[in-house]
Amino acid sequence: MSFVLVEKPRPQVALVTMNRPERMNAMAFDVMIPLRETLERIAADNEVRVVVLTGAGPGFSSGADLQGAGAVPNIGGLTRTTVARRSMDLLNDVMRALRRMHQPVIAAINGAAIGGGFCLSLGADIRVAAEPAYFRAAGINNGLTSTELGMSYLLPRAVGASRAFEIMLSGRDVDAAEAERIGLVSRTVPAADLLDACYGMAERILGYSxxxxxxxxxxxxxxxxxxxxxxxxxxxxxxxxxxxxxxxxxxxxxxxxxxxxxxxxxx
The missing domain is CATH 1.10.12.10 (Lyase 2-enoyl-coa Hydratase, Chain  A, domain 2)
Structure with a gap:
């Protein structure tokens, strides 16, 4: 089974889908490593000018996979601390891949974007949310920090410092309506219209050089x-x-x- 799917639903538009719906597209390494490789491959594809990123099933991404993070490659002989550092680097590489893409990336946030999934949405250039979507900076809820994968850099720039502090320190959910009101997403649409709304945005972008x-x-x-x-x-x-x-x-x-x-x- 492929955990990352690529389709070309419209000319010059690539749809990238994280495809592990039974785990809410959690950020296990067997999903995130293929995702990074896919993004890098699409970045080099001159036939693609806009990318839409989404999740299969009811969730965008639930962040850390609490059932099993998958195999981390190339860690033989390393200590637990160094393995943790290499693991974080692999996840950071996904965010870097999004940032380095020539093409604009539209995140079609179809459902829960929790923890690292929230971060992943922030790495996109544009965010569009379905009405059932919500966001949670979940690290604080799990006895950790909410600062991971660039969130403490990206979120204040998206919604302002005070809102970012409150969202990250409280660990509360931000629903789609609030996300639109505070500028976390560009717009909120009915779930059935999510991809078409993103494709419409993509086609407008395609009209420019x-x-x-x-x-x-x-x-x-x-x-x-x-x-x-x-x-x-x-x-x-x-x-x-x-x-x-x-x-x-x-x-x-x-x-x-x-x-x-x-x-x-x-x-």
Whole structure:
């Protein structure tokens, strides 16, 4: 059985599904390692311009697999402490793979996103939630920290510091309606409409130039990390000038608007 499925439901759109519904797509290594490999493979696929990530069954991902984490590769002769460190690195690599993808990633959050599953959703560029979805930073509930896989970095940037502190320290559930209200997700839709809503968003993105989309994603993430407003503006300006001077996209947009037709952009 494959724990990660890939489909191409629309031209230039890949649907990646974590496929272990009986375990709520928990983040066992036999799911997460193939997921990372799949994301890296899709990142190199120039036929794919937008990725939708979801979970099979009623959950997006329930985080740590409490029944069995699966086999960690290449740990022979290591101590328990070093095995734990290598294990965390493997999970971190999934988040890095999401971040490094050229393509925008839309998380279609169909159900529970708990602990590491919550983190995984935060690694996507856009989040859309089904009405039954909910989020929980579960580490604190289990006597650990809620700081894993970049959550203490990503969540405050998504919802603001005070809300992030409260969500992570209380361990409470955030339902889909609240998630939309506080900006954790872009929108909430009925469960039956979730994938179509994501595909519609993807098709709108596909109407723009590849280089414009990819650089916009890169600049947005760079802005979240920037230590200097002025330095980041310089990076933005360089990206804008690069597209303006190396493509005919801007001129095509003007012509298309004049001719009352959709623009046809260069990659």
């Amino acid at each position: 590849r280089v414009g989309v990819e650089l916009t994603k890169r600049m947005l993430w760079s802005g979240l990390e920037a230590n200097s407003f002025e330095a980041h503006m310089e990076h933005e300006g360089t990206a804008q000038l690069y597209v303006r001077l190396t493509t005919e996209n801007f001129d095509e947009a003007i012509r298309a608007r004049r001719d009352r037709r959709p623009p046809v952009f260069e990659d």
